[in-house]
Amino acid sequence: MSDSDWRQALREKGYRLTPQRELILAAVDELGHATPDEVLARVQQQASTINASTVYRTLEVLEELGLVRHAHLSDRAPTYHSTRGHVHFHLVCRRCHKVVSVDAEEAAPFVESLATRHAFSPDLGHLTVFGECHDCEGKS
Template sequence: MSDDLATRLREQGLRLTPQRQLILRAVEELGHATPDEVLAQVRSQVSSVNPSTVYRTLEVLEELGLVRHTHLSDRAPTYHSTTEHEHVHVVCRRCHAVRSYDADAVAPLVAALGADGFTVDIGHLAVFGECADCSATAAATPPPT
């Protein structure tokens, strides 16, 4: 990804810095990560990187199309690499587990919205609900008396 990063930065008149490389690598290694999680990963290698550098760099990387973000909670956005296949995020409201599903899982919805002239940003899509494990646990737990 470094060659792609370097090329895209040069096209925008920006420099390839070690911090930008570390931050992109952290996103790729973590899979789905908040800026604070990216910062912790980067600081495990270089302690001098500050939070504002991470936030600014994530914005630049997103503008370059190298990372995307979605909102998987009411906290900070979660970033992931665009080298992953396009996917939909499913979040359990009870245990907060996040699963990724292939974009085909929402193809009928995308088609219906597309027929109405709306283009869906699949990578930004997050569906909230309850996972099978939490549903089973809730069903097996007697109601309070």
């Protein structure tokens, strides 16, 4: 979605385009995957008056508009990422906490099986698979 598209989406849903919303969306884009606290830290570098509740409310609005998504990559707060990139799911190593973004196409056989066998269509953008990466596998 281009900058003008998301600005138009905000206006069509009755939301004002505010500098805070622009800063928060830009922070999510720049950080790649970020918790609300990480987004807050980034935007406060440019606008120290933005507080945590503004960040949380804005992330909810941006998610409602389809501009960001969240996934649970740990037992901490949800992690947000922009939808402007490719649709992907996440692999998270339980040992080293490395996060790998995997293109949704790699899950095509799994998605097809779910559709055929269970009449179900998964939302891959929220999918997180926990396990161990090759570097950590078998380490005690």
